[in-house]
Amino acid sequence: MEPELVEQPPLGDGWSHEVKFDGYRTQVVKDADGVRLFTKTGIDWTVKYRALATEAGTIEAETFIIEGEVIVTNEDGLSDFHALRSAITRRPQDLYLVAFDLLHLNGHDLRDMPLKDRREILQALIPAGGRIQFSEALPGAGDAVYHLACEAGLEGIVSKRLDGVYRSGSTMNWRKIKCFVEKEMDIIGVKRETGKPAMVLMADNGRYMG
Known part of the structure; x- marks a missing residue:
């Protein structure tokens, strides 16, 4: 799913608001052939993400497709896109995968489930304390979350409909709102x-x- 860029976060209670991480969109696939990590365009980058692939192999499930963002953080703990390419080649052990969606699990296609349910299953699946981490939803209304994210120096937020199913392509069910300085x-x-x-x-x- 591709979030549409909008100027203001959506209103109402039917939305989840997450940090917009500045990294590489990635899908982690585990099946009979092992664990592989794919870029947004479908290129196999498992070799580049070897440490993350090894950790993904310890997740207690026979098969899955997890979607997330591969990032590296700076000294302030914020994702740093400019440092990411060099980190992949020079210090891959410093990479994180922030997991935000679960499309398949143990042979079951979860894409018709509401986002809220998919994320509950995903959160229970991801062990705490590792390099693969769950993307926590930020509490509060969209405008307040957006304001706090910008105050903290984040790139922005992504708002997603809690009852939304997963469909590939551009969608207004996911919306990205970027921070900027006037x-x-x-x-x-x-x-x-x-x-x-x-x-x-x-x-x-x-x-x-x-």
């Missing part, structure tokens, strides 16, 4: 090139910003 700057010019959109040149207190 700042007024001076327009100092416009750059035009043939065949390209015009670009506004900005400055802040006389200093060129881009």
Whole structure:
């Protein structure tokens, strides 16, 4: 499922709000062929994620498909996308998989179950204290969760309908809301090139910003 980018979190009680982690979307598959980890585009990255694959093999289930985000954290404990690529090659032992959904378990297709039920099963499946961790829902209304996430320096939140089933592709049942900083700057010019959109040149207190 691909969350749609929106400007404001949804209202009401029928939503779960999670941290938007800045990493690589990943599916962990365990079946008769063992454990494999796949990228968003279906590429097998098990070799790159060897430590996570080994840990996934200890999860007590015969088969599963777990969906999550592979991340690496900075000294503040926040996911750091810019450090992720080098961490994969130089320090793969520092990677985490934050698991947020469960599509199959022990031969059963769970995609028609409500999100709330899928996540309850997933949470019970993930052992505490490892490099594979459950993505906890943040308590509170969407606007309050979004405000606190931005205050904490997070990338944003993902809001998901609690009664939603899992369907691949873009959907408004999952919505991502990114944090941003507003700042007024001076327009100092416009750059035009043939065949390209015009670009506004900005400055802040006389200093060129881009």
